[in-house]
Amino acid sequence: MPQSPIRILMLEDTPSDVELALRELRRSGLEFAFEHVETLDAFQAALDNFHPDVILADYNLAGFDGVDALRLSRTRPSPPPFIFVSGSIGEERAVEAVREGATDYVMKDRLARLPMAVVRAIETKERMALEHEAQQALQASEERFRLAARATSDGVWDWDIVEDQVWLSEPYRSIFGYADLPELVPGQWWAERIHPDDAGRMMEVAAYLRQSRQSQWTGVYRFLRADGVWAEIEDHCYVVRDSEGEAVRLIGAVRDITAKRASARALEESEKRYRSVAQT
Numbered sequence: 555m556p557q558s559p560i561r562i563l564m565l566e567d568t569p570s571d572v573e574l575a576l577r578e579l580r581r582s583g584l585e586f587a588f589e590h591v592e593t594l595d596a597f598q599a600a601l602d603n604f605h606p607d608v609i610l611a612d613y614n615l616a617g618f619d620g621v622d623a624l625r626l627s628r629t630r631p632s633p634p635p636f637i638f639v640s641g642s643i644g645e646e647r648a649v650e651a652v653r654e655g656a657t658d659y660v661m662k663d664r665l666a667r668l669p670m671a672v673v674r675a676i677e678t679k680e681r682m683a684l685e686h687e688a689q690q691a692l693q694a695s696e697e698r699f700r701l702a703a704r705a706t707s708d709g710v711w712d713w714d715i716v717e718d719q720v721w722l723s724e725p726y727r728s729i730f731g732y733a734d735l736p737e738l739v740p741g742q743w744w745a746e747r748i749h750p751d752d753a754g755r756m757m758e759v760a761a762y763l764r765q766s767r768q769s770q771w772t773g774v775y776r777f778l779r780a781d782g783v784w785a786e787i788e789d790h791c792y793v794v795r796d797s798e799g800e801a802v803r804l805i806g807a808v809r810d811i812t813a814k815r816a817s818a819r820a821l822e823e824s825e826k827r828y829r830s831v832a833q834t
Contacts (some may be wrong), residue, residue, distance in 0.1 A: 558585035560676065564605035565623050567592045567616050574665055575610065575639060582669030594618050598626060606634050608672050611639040611658075613647060621654055626765070628655050633674035680729065699722075708807040709787075713741060715802055717766065720744045729810050731780030749776035749784055764801040769793050774811070786812045 561830030562579070566572050572590050579586060586624045591597045594617075600606065603660050613620040620638055627633050634807045638651055638659035651659060657675045661667050713719075718741040736819055748756050752775040763771055771791045787808045794803035 560584060560586040560672065561604060561607045562586050562588050563597075563600050563604055563609050563634075564588065564590050564639075565592070565597050565609065565611040565615065565620070566590065567612065569617065571612070571639075571662060574662070575668060578665045579672070584611040584669055584672070592616075594626070597623055600626060602632055605734065606676055608634050609636045610639050610668075610672075612638065613638050613651075621651060624651065624654050624656055625794055633680050637668075637671055639665075646685065656781060684687050708809055710742075711744070711806050713744070713804040713806075718742075726808065728776060730785060749778070752776050759804065760804065763791070763793050767799070777808075785810050786815045 564572060576588065579588075589606070589674045590599055591600050592615075609623075615623075615725075620640070624636050627636055633655070635657040636655065639662060640659060641662045657678070658789055660671050665721040672800060673772040681753070687728070698798060707808050709729045710723040711726055714721070717785075720739050720741055720743070722735065722737055722739060722744075724733075724737070726734050727737070734765070745757075746754065756775055759771060759773065769792065773787065775789050777787050779785050788811045789806045789808045791804055791806040793801050794805060796802050
């Protein structure tokens, strides 16, 4: 239910129709403040001073029509929902009104529907505003993520599980020699470049992360460089879940540890040979 009182502005040049609309609104139990205007100038002044939450307007008015009022209301920042209350708007005019931005229309011989139309129009606007804010917040978050990914020397990847697409940061593509590759690739492209001996294990890890409540994973596997050489990489992965707890994205940061692992193996072999010589 919208916050009360609802500010309702009605543009109507027939006083009896105003009274009928008011009767239905009062009968519904809605808490509202009401302002009635008859002319386009008075309507414009009410937009500036009354700041309505919803507008009710007849379609046919003396000297102008409701579409003129609708267009005027749409020039305001965050325009309020606009409902036509008409005796005979007609299908063609109704389509035109919706195209111009009208929220709804109520026939004057069915005014019992008016309170519900008012509530639904306001709730729809509030929901759309929340969705818009959430989308803006998501876009800002995504932008921060992209900037952070560019700022680090690690290769960052972001697998959209729903769309099965993987975003690869510029350092990621450079590390493995895919500098000319688009930053967005199909999940299959990525999976096919995991070493065959590691692929099964990595698919099991991905499945486990999606099905369990675990949020992070760190491991090592081999990934095919553009020059055909297998690189050993260390991957730190994080699971992003939706409001229902379903995994929707996996995000990871990788480092090429091929040289580090080769040095460690060479040192281990050297120590083995030293111990073997020392024991003879």
